[in-house]
Amino acid sequence: YIINPSRIPYRFITALLWLRRLPGQPRHIECFDNSNLQGTNPVASCVVFRDGRPSRKEYRHFNIKTVVGADDFASMREIVFRRYTRLMAEGQELPDLVIVDGGKGQLSNAYAVLCELGLEKQVPIVGLAKRLEEIYYPGDPMPYYLSRTGEPLKVVCHIRDEAHRFGITFHRQKRSNDFLRSELKGIAGIGPRTVETLLGHFRTVARIRNASDEELIELIGAARTQRLRKHFASS
Known part of the structure; x- marks a missing residue:
């Protein structure tokens, strides 16, 4: 059975009751994932x-602020702390189930934050390890294997x-935006504010190159436009 990406059948939601033995149907589910490339741009x-539907207006991106390099455990602690500290401060609803992308390490770090916030008994949490799709529970060193053809595993995956x-x-x-900024930051007389102004307006370096002098002068002034033209002519 292939799950429609726009909706999880409601019986799958009910099937999750068995997964975690929740007191009620997990109608509000949140899942966290870290992304980095060799430690860059974490x-x-x-x-x-x-209710089985992706609530895309509630999706959130996080720029990692307190972690240097590829430390997925510390990154997970940061984002879980930021997410639920904010929900609590704003009086918003907490999820019925949290899924962490990762095994024991990721889960234990996320669960430690829930304990720090006093939410460990209010917010059920599981970890889902990628390789064998193993389910981990807080405090249990052994993974739990769901049927690969069963509905609960299809839901969490x-x-x-x-x-x-x-x-x-x-x-x-x-990464793409950082690359674009690096192309422009090396131009003498073009500061960070001007770079942000140009990228905010034109989005790509190619569009900046192809812009008319009138457009550029109106946006950044004649002197900076001249510096840009000189740089592009020599590159």
Whole structure:
């Protein structure tokens, strides 16, 4: 059975009751995923499903602020802390189930944050390891294997894959933007503010190259336009 990406059949939601022995149907599910390339541009994502549907307006990207390099455990602690600290501060609804993309390490770090916030008894959480699709529970060193053809595994894998897709898209966009900025930052007389102004307006270096002098002068002035033209002519 292939899950429609726009909706998880409602019986799949009910099947998750067996997965975690939840007190009620997990109508609000959130999933976290980290993304980085060899430690560069570390970002993370959180996707939200309500009643089997992806609630895309509630999806969130995170730029990792407190972690240097590829430390996925520390990144997971940061984003879970930021997410639920904010929900609590704003009085928003907490999820019925949290899925963490990763095994024991990722789960234990996320669960430690829930304990720090006093949410460990309110917010059920599981980890989903990629290689064998193993389910981990807090405090249990042994994984739990769901039937590969069963509905609960299809649910959690689908939600995990959506978090991964959303995170990778943001990561690629961020890397692309950083590359564009690096192309412009080396131009003498063109400062960071001007770079942001140009990219905010034109989006790509190619469009900046092809812009008319009138457009550029109106946006950044005649002197900077002249510097840009000189740089592009020599590159």
